[in-house]
Amino acid sequence: MNREDMYQQVTAFWNGNMPFNQLLGLEITRFNAQKSEVRFPWNDKLIGNPIQKILHGGVTASALDLAGGAVVVANIIEQLPDVTPVTIQQSLKKISTIDLRTDYLRPGRGEEFIVTAHIIRSGSKVAVARMEMHNELGDHIAFGTGTYIVG
Amino acid sequence: MNREDMYQQVTAFWNGNMPFNQLLGLEITRFNAQKSEVRFPWNDKLIGNPIQKILHGGVTASALDLAGGAVVVANIIEQLPDVTPVTIQQSLKKISTIDLRTDYLRPGRGEEFIVTAHIIRSGSKVAVARMEMHNELGDHIAFGTGTYIVG
Amino acid sequence: MNREDMYQQVTAFWNGNMPFNQLLGLEITRFNAQKSEVRFPWNDKLIGNPIQKILHGGVTASALDLAGGAVVVANIIEQLPDVTPVTIQQSLKKISTIDLRTDYLRPGRGEEFIVTAHIIRSGSKVAVARMEMHNELGDHIAFGTGTYIVG
Amino acid sequence: MNREDMYQQVTAFWNGNMPFNQLLGLEITRFNAQKSEVRFPWNDKLIGNPIQKILHGGVTASALDLAGGAVVVANIIEQLPDVTPVTIQQSLKKISTIDLRTDYLRPGRGEEFIVTAHIIRSGSKVAVARMEMHNELGDHIAFGTGTYIVG
Numbered sequence: 001m002n003r004e005d006m007y008q009q010v011t012a013f014w015n016g017n018m019p020f021n022q023l024l025g026l027e028i029t030r031f032n033a034q035k036s037e038v039r040f041p042w043n044d045k046l047i048g049n050p051i052q053k054i055l056h057g058g059v060t061a062s063a064l065d066l067a068g069g070a071v072v073v074a075n076i077i078e079q080l081p082d083v084t085p086v087t088i089q090q091s092l093k094k095i096s097t098i099d100l101r102t103d104y105l106r107p108g109r110g111e112e113f114i115v116t117a118h119i120i121r122s123g124s125k126v127a128v129a130r131m132e133m134h135n136e137l138g139d140h141i142a143f144g145t146g147t148y149i150v151g
Numbered sequence: 152m153n154r155e156d157m158y159q160q161v162t163a164f165w166n167g168n169m170p171f172n173q174l175l176g177l178e179i180t181r182f183n184a185q186k187s188e189v190r191f192p193w194n195d196k197l198i199g200n201p202i203q204k205i206l207h208g209g210v211t212a213s214a215l216d217l218a219g220g221a222v223v224v225a226n227i228i229e230q231l232p233d234v235t236p237v238t239i240q241q242s243l244k245k246i247s248t249i250d251l252r253t254d255y256l257r258p259g260r261g262e263e264f265i266v267t268a269h270i271i272r273s274g275s276k277v278a279v280a281r282m283e284m285h286n287e288l289g290d291h292i293a294f295g296t297g298t299y300i301v302g
Numbered sequence: 303m304n305r306e307d308m309y310q311q312v313t314a315f316w317n318g319n320m321p322f323n324q325l326l327g328l329e330i331t332r333f334n335a336q337k338s339e340v341r342f343p344w345n346d347k348l349i350g351n352p353i354q355k356i357l358h359g360g361v362t363a364s365a366l367d368l369a370g371g372a373v374v375v376a377n378i379i380e381q382l383p384d385v386t387p388v389t390i391q392q393s394l395k396k397i398s399t400i401d402l403r404t405d406y407l408r409p410g411r412g413e414e415f416i417v418t419a420h421i422i423r424s425g426s427k428v429a430v431a432r433m434e435m436h437n438e439l440g441d442h443i444a445f446g447t448g449t450y451i452v453g
Numbered sequence: 454m455n456r457e458d459m460y461q462q463v464t465a466f467w468n469g470n471m472p473f474n475q476l477l478g479l480e481i482t483r484f485n486a487q488k489s490e491v492r493f494p495w496n497d498k499l500i501g502n503p504i505q506k507i508l509h510g511g512v513t514a515s516a517l518d519l520a521g522g523a524v525v526v527a528n529i530i531e532q533l534p535d536v537t538p539v540t541i542q543q544s545l546k547k548i549s550t551i552d553l554r555t556d557y558l559r560p561g562r563g564e565e566f567i568v569t570a571h572i573i574r575s576g577s578k579v580a581v582a583r584m585e586m587h588n589e590l591g592d593h594i595a596f597g598t599g600t601y602i603v604g
Contacts, residue, residue, distance in 0.1 A: 358474070
């Protein structure tokens, strides 16, 4: 199985088997080592502030964490000498978020939200990713940085 | 109306009208200017990693942000010269999270999760809160720092 | 006096009157609202780890904080209805760093270090800047995010 | 050599051989796995803002990073099966700061500054420390969180 097929399988598994992502409507729409992407549509249940009708800050943090984790996993897979379901599974088991910083720039309003993640550091023990969230109009709503254990 | 009654009303309003907190099962169980608290029970829909069966990092960030916001709001109310529903409403409109850092210490496992928040800085423009999350066994799962616009 | 001249005067004042920046050899080499820049040469006194001969992490944090503060101040000046030495002085008095996150990507080695800062959020109370540090070879050594009170 | 003697030797080496710490006047005054401490006196050369006569934010970040690194190193030493100069040296070589967050609470004024650090997470790959800085009057000037690679 080539790397591209493997990426698609991981994405499908991830999107179909992570309860909290499904609860929020988060979907990985791009998954590779250079750039990963998560999208989700507006939904009233994601409202944090009922007066202002904007996203809860935790929704934004969740989407950033997922996008960052995705680009980190894609990097791990790319560095595997042997890409098989077993080695991928082993890699996924080792990843966990150490810390996540979210910077909120504008109120979370829009019809769709797009989070992109880039890898900044990809070591054998620790990886760091930067994330940005925009809405469908291109408004820059948030950005963040995530540090992940990978080894 | 005295301050204590006002706190209870704000808590009741908050717990009953914030869709995302209800979706996750987050409840403000203590609300005052010294220390605020949020609790939520384990629920399979909060799972982030289906293999490890642990909380999604975004759940933790959501709970920390809520607890931090609560203690900040309680501080604003305490500083109000005149506590009325109108002045409270005005105060609540002005608060928003600037940035949130979450440090993940242990896997999010347990039957119940308790987040406490203390105020660290309470200025006229910006407030800072520190938060900690434990499970019902006292395991320290996460901590964090939130910076909020208040003025 | 036009804005460009004012920028140059602020830069000259800043570079000539901030003891800690002079101690470290930090110099503001670009100062405007879109992008500010700080440079400093390698110096043995900046070594943190004598075995590895790399910059102390605090040097990097200092340079990032300065570059972030500079781009924030340039933004404040740009928004002033009336740019005079008095209004600039008043603006500078109000700015202070709320929080600073530094991410260390590679060991701090090189002959010269260049920190650039961009503004991410420029509000009436709070501004946020992102910073990057490279060496003269283009190696990406660190990045960071700073949140500043401005009002 | 027992652990206590070893701690003293590491402290003496650290205080006597790190150029940047000496430039700033930072001294490790307590070094153990539960709590480490760094102290430094006021010095005009540490001024960041000449109008307000307060510490540069980078001084605070430097002191926090040092105190955090010290408590992390003490934890590594405590976990060594065999404490010798060679194993200590090997441990010190592996430690590096991944990220550092500094929260500035009050202007950096005082005659002496005391930074304490506690370990929050002590894993085989990554350690996390929390730090606080007070002046000699007990004013809480800053706190922070540092994440370190240790393995």
